[in-house]
Amino acid sequence: MLKDNKVDILEGPQSSAPMATTVINIQTETSVPDHIVWSLFNTIFMNWCCLGFVAFAYSVKSRDRKMVGDLIGAQTYASTAKCLNIWALVLGIILTIGFIVLLVIAYMTAYNIILRVMQNSRGHH
Known part of the structure; x- marks a missing residue:
């Protein structure tokens, strides 16, 4: 059995009422930084006490909030991510330098x- 496939050609509206239009306003990129690159760096290189990973999680939450238009929530998460990134970086630098100093002292x-x-x-022989 063959089915008869018909293609209907779409024409303009049949009624005499004016056609309704929908306007979507797309906002430009907001200026809420999510610090995701910094968080990723800290996760990979300065992840002492998992602060880099936690900062990365807050950065992702900030980006998610920014995508749904919640700028206050995005700014809150971004602020937390920034604070965690600062602590991760400072702690990472201090602990890395301390580890190198201890290693040099141990070798010496x-x-x-x-x-x-x-x-x-030699003296005993």
């Missing part, structure tokens, strides 16, 4: 111990 101590052991072993 081990080197001095090895030198003393070698000098003592």
Whole structure:
């Protein structure tokens, strides 16, 4: 059985009433920064105490709020993300420098111990 496929050609409206139009106002990009790039950097490189990851989560929430038009909510989440990013960066820099200093001190101590052991072993022979 074959079905007869018909294509109806659409014409203008049949009534004499004026055609209604819909106007959609698209707002330009709002200036609420979500700090998502900074949060991503802190998540990858400065994630001490998971502060970078938490900042990234707040940045995503801020971006979501901005997309639905809730600028106050977006600004609140962005402010929290900024604060967490600052703490993650400062803590990350301090702990990284502290770790490097401790590593250098440990290597220097081990080197001095090895030198003393070698000098003592030469002196006994």
